Structure formats: structure tokens, C-alpha cells
Amino acid sequence: MSQDRLHPGIKIAYVNARLLDPATGLDALGGVLTEGETIIEFGAGLFRDSVPEDAKVIDCQGKCLCPGVVDMRMHMSGENVNTTGAAAVAGGVTTAVCLPGIKPVIDDPSVVEFIARTARKAGLVKVYPYGAITKGLEGNELAEMGMLARSGAVAFTDGLRSVANARTMAQALSYAATFGLMIVEHAEEPSLSEGGAMNEGETATRLGLPGIPREAEAIIIERDLNLAKMTGGRLHFAHVSTAQSVELIRRAKDAGITVTCDTAPPYFALNETAVGDYRTFAKLSPPLRCEADREAIVQGLRDGAIDAIASDHSPKSEDLKRLPFADAATGGLGLETLLAVTLELVHNGHLGLLEALGLITQHPAELLGLPAGRLKVGAAADLVLFDLDVGWQVKEELLHSKAKNTPFDGRPLQGRVLRTVIDGRTVFEL
């Protein structure tokens, strides 16, 4: 790896790091050299003996240094790009993709451009937008996918709504394939989930809350798998939450259907008992499921049936959460706990460290075609330095989001972000 003269700017040498790159399987003591915004050299054993004289040195003290976390799904509604950005970088997230369910809805190219521009100006997390599948997310007319893609939308989704009409979904899959982009579906049959407040089952029955059956998810997954087969479209399911969903997708993959999926930390780290005594911070969409479902999600992450982990970050103000459970908004914070909760899978022995990191770096970046998620000479210097072992507890006052609605409130976690670097600049330091 040669020095490159084309990158002006200061050089920074990250020395004495446990260098981790899921894309290449690299896990070794080494270093990274950045110049300006770019990685110009990295590798095992780099800087073991000497450091370039003109470089500023950051001693990583043997801690883990890896590509910045790529979050393939977050909501920006309710907060501005600065608070969201601060939350992201505190969680080691350097690239995030935001859902179209903001105001205005991302169904127009000008909105796509606006979001990218605002995020660039804030200089924190790099934000890419999803485009809407249908105008106004209403499930009727297709949004201008081609134009949205041209102006920067990385894929299409109607956010927390399934495209209820099968014909519309078939056309969306087919039309999006024209531009080589994928459709990301929130799988939930609306006629079954309508009015539901949490997972259907014993807990909902005890609490006297209307339930959302697991089958609402499976029905849309089965329908869409058929539509993907029919149209040849590229299909991805967002936040799968049930054992049956994982099994359906696993089988579809085996059958050669081009389908992928992700899940979010609540679905492998929590179950419906987190709702406890009407804790609205645990009111999510899809709802937290039962323990057997949680175990199946873990298994799906282990065997590759699930391709990625997204934060599902969704800030909700007190006014929207301090309500009777059925009236409270769905959604929980996720950016600041994404890495640490994912590391639980490593500490619990379910995944190797590189496997786990791949689910939040390389895989989501590849699914969406983002220039991120791996260490590469010439690529943007987006890095996260973290302590794999240090313990901490999720507490309201530690969170950078304006809203505090984390479903992991009070949870002890192991592994914490020490420093986040975006385009060569340190944007977060513990």
C-alpha cells in the first residue's frame, strides 16, 4: 500500500489498534494512516516500528478499530440533523439511511437533495435517504422512483407501512428493478395489525391490550416472496421479528429468490415482557415478540438468514410516549446502542466479532451500494474505535438524542464507542 500524494491535508496515524475489517477478515494488531478525508494506508503491523514524522499520532491502546457503523434504517422525524447526528456518532455510526416518513415525505427529488445537503452541512453522520415507494406513502400511486434514484435515493420503502395492495407491490418491485434498486418492505398486513398495541399473546391478554398477531408479518412476507419471484424484483424485508419470518426467508433464499432482510437490536435482545407494566418505551413497530421468536432471530443472524442489523432509531418526544399504552407512539432510540447491543451477540458466544461487525458495516453497505463499511485505501476515513469489553449502563442522561425513548433503558451493556471519525475528523470522543 503506497503513499498517495494526491490527498492534501493533515496526516493522522492510528497506531497500536486491534484492526478489524469484516470485508477482508482482517483481525490483527496494526494501524491506519489517514490524510485529510481519506485512508491512505492500513494494515497489520503498520507503525509497529515507526510512525511517519509528519503525522499526528493517536494511540489506540490495543482497542478495536473498524470501519464506521452503517445503519440502514433510522427515522429523522421529530429531531433535527444535529441531534440525530450527535446520537449517531456517539454510537459509532458514520453512515445512516433515513426513512421517507418525514415531513415532507421523501417522494420528491428535491427532498432527497435537501436531506443530503443538510446532513453534509452538519458534518456529522453521512445521511442517505430512502425514497418512497408510493406517493405520500399512501400505497396507491408509485412515487417517481427513477427521479428519486437519480437524485440520490438508495432504495425504496414506505417506511412503517406495508404496500397493502398486491398489484401495487408487484409493480413497485418490477419498476424499481428497472433502475436496479431494491424495495424494502415493512411486512405487516394492515387489516390484521390495525388497532393493535403489542404482540398478541399472554402478555397482551394480561394487560388487556389489543394484539398484533405474528401472522400479520408472515402473510406479507409470503405474498411478497411470490411477487419477487413473479417480477424478478429485488426485495428486502425490514426488521423481521418472528421465527416464522426467518424461516420463510431462509427457505426462499435456498430456493434462489433474490431476497434479503434485516432485523433490529430489540428483536434479538428483548422480548414482549419488556412491556412489563405498560412501558411505552417498549412499544415498537413491529412489536416485541415472544422469547421463542427472539431466539429464532438470533439463530437467523448466526446462520445468515438475516443479512444485516439496523438501528430502527425512532426518537419520540415525551408527549408522544407519556400516554396510555394503546395511544402512545411506536418506536425507540437505537443509534447509540446499535453497536453495543450487537456486541452482546459476541459476548454471548453467538457470533464471532468480525461476523457481528459485518452485520452493521459491510453487509448493509453492500445491500444498498453505499461507499462505506470497509477499510479501503482511497476510501473516506470513516472509522470507529471501541472498547470491546468495558461495561456501561444505558441511562437517559448519557443519551445525545433530544428524545430519551430507548427500549434499552437501564440495560447493562458491554462494549463502548471511544472515538468516531468521519472523513478523517474526530467527531466524537468519549
Add this chain to the structure above:
Amino acid sequence: MNEMPFDPSQFPLPHLLGIEGLSPVDISLLLDRADEYVGVNRTRGQMLDTLAARTVMNLFFEASTRTRTSFELAGKRLGAEVINMSVSTSSIKKGETLIDTAMTLNAMHPDVLVVRHGSSGAVKLLSEKVNCAVINAGDGSHEHPTQALLDALTIRRRKGRLDGLQVAICGDIRHSRVARSNIHLLNTMGARVRLIAPKTLLPAEVERLGVEVFHDMKAGLKDCDIVMMLRLQTERMASGFFPSVREYYHFYGLDYAKLEAAKPDALIMHPGPMNRGVEIASDVADDIGRSAIREQVEMGVAVRMACLEVLCSNLDREDAR
């Protein structure tokens, strides 16, 4: 009533939000005390001053006449000041308003808030924002603890016990807070509970609450000591829970023919208000020998007196700390 070995401080909670979680001792404490009040209530001209200078506020977000009146009377019989806050259901839809209302009322320093709300968990949420005692007078489909207590007192006085009795609860279990509170109470006190309803009116995995489930009324009523009927809200028909009142009555309305399966001395209960000819035949409801429906109303006042007294006494202990 001086030599009674009643110690209200034995009740371990600041609020009465539900039956789930109460121990047999807690329940018996309330029932025993309520039993004493039945006699007091039957004596004309008796007025106690147990709760003199106490303020009880009835805060009903859902329309109710009988429960509200019952609490009002219970408070007054104990000498408390009782205020009824009528909250129009149309203006109160949002929970911010619920919290706001709670804060406003709390600032007036009531001793007890008696709250009914259409959303499950709403009364608990409210209880977290106030520093007085809160009694749940029904929250959504969750719990209605004083109803279960008055049902238990009615049964205990008629049958002499709760332990070992076979109790059938029939009707719209899915949407019923009365059913949930009764299931918890009866199970805790050692009775055996059966639920009888069409599948659409049963919540998911309800058998996990420790009940036996029946869809055939005669099979479910067989050898039962107690038959508890629930009110069927005919609005549910529009949402497809059952096809017609006629069909519902045919399969799940309590008439003498179906009642034959129960024990000859089986007691018939209903939390009211009844839909005659929908879930219960008029002649069965009015059968003086078997129906305890009016007695339930009487027990309601006594049970609520006991609850108010116990929670107020806990307030004193809180203040002392």
C-alpha cells in the same frame, strides 16, 4: 367497632390498581372489612367519621352511573367529602390531557382519586403522577378490581367460601376488565375458573392465566357453583366478533335450559348493566332464589368503603415517614 382485630396498615400498597399481584391475605383483609360494613350499611341512620376531613374525587373518563354512585356513597358513609369530576369523553381523548388533568387535580390535594378510563394502563399512568391514593374503577380491558372484590364478597357470603368453588365466567372475555380481575382474584383464592365464550370473544393464550376454556355453554356450566355473566356490547357485532344478537343469545345467552347443567344451587351473577334477552334471559336474572345480581350492588358499596379506608390509612403512614 372498637374490638375488631382489623389493621388497615396490613395492606401493602399505596394504590389499588388491580387484583393481579395481590396475595390471599391482602384480598381477605379487604373482604373481611367489607363484610363488617355490610351490617353498618343496613342500619339506617348510621354515619361513620372514619374518613372525616378526607377528600375523595371521582374522576370518570368513561360514563358510569352505578360504579360512580357506589364510590360516592361509600365515601360519604365513611364521612369523607366526595367530589364528582365529570370529564366529557369527547374533550378527553389525548393522554396529555390525562396527565394534565391528573396534575391539576393533584394540586387540589385530594386524598383519594377514583379513576375510570377507557385505555388499559391509563389509571396506572395517572397514579405515577399524583401523590394521593388511586383506585382503579376500571381501565380499558385491563382490570376492575373493586368489581372482583364485590363479586367475591357476594360469593363468600352466599357460599361461605371461595376456595374450591367452580366458577364459570361467560361472555365477552376479550374486552372485559371484570373478567380479568375476577380470574386473578378467584385463582388467588383457590377457586377454579372456567371461561365460556365463542373463540372470537376470548383473548389470545387466555388459558395461560390458569383457566379452563369452553365454547359450549352446557359443557362449561356443568357442575358449576357460580355462573358469572358478562355484559355484551352490541357494538362488537359491527367488528365481526359475532354475527347477530339472535345467534349469540341462542348459543351463549343464559336461560333455564342451559342453567340446568350447573349445580342446582348455582348462583347467578352479572356486573350490570344487563342486556336482557342478549346475554341473560329476564326470568333467570330476576330469579330471587338464584340470582345474586342485586346483592352484588349492595356489596359494592361495602367493598369500596373498605378500599377507601385502607388506602387512606396508608396515606397517613406515608405522611408519617
